[in-house]
Amino acid sequence: MSDYKLCPLFTVMQAAEKSAQKGNPAAIGAFNVNFFTQAQGVLEGLRRADAPAIIQASKGANQFQGGPDKIFYMLTKAMENSEHDLPVALHLDHGNVEKGEECADSGYTGIMIDASDEEFPLNVAITRGMVCYAHPKGVGVEGEYGQLSGVEEDIQHEETVYAKPERVVEFFQRTNADALAIAYGTSHGPNKGSNINDLKTAIVKESYENMADAGLVDNHFLVGHGSSTVPQELIQEINELGGDLQGAQGVPLEKIKEGIEFGLRKVNIDTDLRLGITATTRKFFKDNPEAAREDTLKEAKQVLDTQLDVIDPRDYFGAVKPFDILREPPAESGVEAFVDLMALIKERIAKHVEFLVNEFGLNGLAASVENVSLKEMKKRYSDSDNW
Ligand SMILES: [Zn+2]
Known part of the structure; x- marks a missing residue:
């Protein structure tokens, strides 16, 4: 077991808020990961920007890896492998009660519980x-x-139900949750186009102002989901390589930055990384057709050839799962072509993550994250939770 310790969810978001109060608005990038190299790429991007982060895994990612303890192992192994000593929190994305409890018992330092389908009091x-x-x-x-x-795994909604800023304070006061994702018009998945005109960053602004009036902003933080930028050159690249992504459009970066200025302290990015992995994998097989001769990679290529619009890397990396390289450094796999592909994916992700965290105001912020253990957090919570 690695010695690498994950930092609490609270402290990274707090660093973003402190930075904002000093005049540099910032939000922690929360990056979804599914496999080892993807985590490595995110860590490398963070290192280049000297930035703290939240790395998160969905229920599907946990299932793909074989459980929350495997995701924990994968991330701490990736940190050990790259001697990553910047603050990283591990967070469950869109959990339910059962998964939330399982992850809280398996080394995760943050849990998202999504009960937004329920009426407000039950939520x-x-x-x-x-x-x-x-x-x-x-x-x-x-x-x-x-x-x-939009669509996120088993969650699918046709329309946005906007958060009401006047109830955000009530939510925090009644739950003492650390963070709250509020719907202000962003959406899950690569097709955010039809929603862009409906983005209401004023909801973020008003919510944050209400929280400030109630004395909540130092310890409670607003979150924006569905915030991938979906770079158009990436869509074009995927389609030129045989993909069929129609009408894919992300949230304009200026809009995300406006949200951060107004009070977002955590911004979720998933689709952008999936698109980067898809483009890199397609290009790799085009440039290296001989690589597909390896039996395991052949299967991955077949998935790419038949599912033209696929953007979930789990679909084609499932084919190489038996090698265990999804949790381990790829050099141990012994499949040479696969090692090359993973190096390309790592670099692609690192570049995009470095770009985004700089845009999110996180450059050089790693050192400002308070060094606090989970044990110390437990003490602090017991004062504020009023059991
Ligand atoms: Zn989400």
Whole structure:
């Protein structure tokens, strides 16, 4: 087991808020990962920008890896492998009560409990329940209020249900959750185009102002989901390489930055990394057709050839799963072509992550994250939670 320690969810978001209060608005990038090289790429991008981060895994990512303990192992191994000593929190994305408890017991330092489908009072009660489970372990909690349109694994909504700023304060006061994802018009997945005109960053602004009036902003943080920028040159590249992504469009970077200026302290990025992996994998097989001769990679190529619009890397990396390289450094796999492909993916992700965290105001912020253990967080929570 690695000695690499993950930092609490709370402290990274707090560093972003402190930076904002000093006049440099910032939000922690929360990057979804599914496999080892993807985590390595994110860590490399962070290192280049000297930035703290949240690395998160969805229920699907946990399932793909074989459970939360495997994701924990994968991330701490990736940190050890690159001697990564900057603050990183490990967070569950869109969890339910069962998964939330499992992850809080498996080394995660943050849990998102998504009860946003329920009416407000029940959403509050379920989130409060998660806080009561997680905080005594020093683990932070993020709730969600309102609904994002788009598709994220088993979550699918046709339309946005906007968060009401006047209820955001109530949500925090009744749950004592650390963070709250509020729906303000962003959406999950690569097709955010139809929603861009409906972006209401004023919801972020008003929510944050209400929180400031209630004395909440030092310890409670707003989150923006569905915030991938979906670079058009990436879509073009994928389509030129045989993909069929129609109408893919992300959230304009200026809009995300406006949200950060107005009070977002955590911004979720998933689709952008998937697109980068898809483009890199397609290009690799085009440039190296002989690589597909390796039996394992052949299967991955077949998936790429048949599912033209696929953007979930898990679909084609499932083919190489038996090698265990999804949790380990690829050099140990013994499949040479695969090692080359992983190096390309790592670099592509590192570049995009470095770019984004600089845009999010995180450059050089790593040292400002308070060095606090989960044990110390547990003590702090017990004062504020009023059991
Ligand atoms: Zn989300």
